[in-house]
Every structure is written in C-alpha cells, then in structure tokens.
Amino acid sequence: MCARTKIVIIDDDEKALSNIHEMLIDYPDLKILGMASNAQQGMELLINYQPDILFLDIELPDINGMEFLDIVKKKFPELYVVIFTGKYNNYQDEVFEHNENDYLLKPVLSQELDKVVRRYRHHVYCNRAVARTPITQKNDLLAI
Secondary structure (H helix, E strand, C coil): CCCCEEEEEECCCHHHHHHHHHHHCCCCCEEEEEEECCHHHHHHHHHHHCCCEEEEECECCCCEHHHHHHHHHHHCCCCEEEEEECCCCCHHHHHHHCCCCEEEECCCCHHHHHHHHHHHHHHHHHHHHHHHCCCCCCCHHHHC
16 A cells, blocks of 8 residues: 655634645545644644645745745755645745745635645656656656
C-alpha cells in the first residue's frame, strides 16, 4: 500500500477549516495531520509533521499570508502549497508570481477541491517519473 499524502491546514476561519476537513476526509489516500488557526501554530505543525501539502488561508491574523508563504517556502521548498481565500483579489496573481502550486476560492467547492487533488497527484507522478528516468547519454540532459 502506498503511503498516504500528509496534509496541514492553516485558516483562522473555523467554518472554512471544518468545511475543508470534511471534504478531504473523503479521500482515502490523504491524511490530515493537523489544523491551525494562525501562522505560529501552523509553523509548529509544519516543523513537527513535515506534510506533503499545505492548505493555507492567505489572510491570517498574526502575519500577512504572502509573508508567511515566503518563510514556509524557504524552510520547506518541496512543499505543495494550496492557497485559499474568501474572495477573488490581487492575491491570485501574487500567488502565481511566487510559483506556488495551487489556488482555491472559499467556500471551497468539492469539484474544485477534486481538481486540486488531481493536479497534486499528477505533480507527484511526474516528479517521480523524472527522478526514475535514467540518463544514458550526455544529450539526454538536454531533453529533461
């Protein structure tokens, strides 16, 4: 059996936390390791659990979410981050400028979450395939 994908969620909105938690438990290959309502608690979870995916609300009470994102990506550069926010705003453009992995609007719809999960799985599959591809000739380096 494959290892389950480890998830941490950071959001100060209890209703949104509950909603995304309920939606994610429907995926048997995903495991929610912890949920936090602010950046400080969230960083503790990230350090303790080393998750594969972080669901991050961009508007946190103790720090701007984009500032927190910069800190997180420096400490955990391989972490797949899904930013979510309660309204469409300028953050979407800023998120993609930071080369983050995904973006959701709240309230999160199940079909949108499903797309995110599928993109994550594709991301992992592609990264594993590239890592397993042997380089047999010097010219193969140019193809990657």
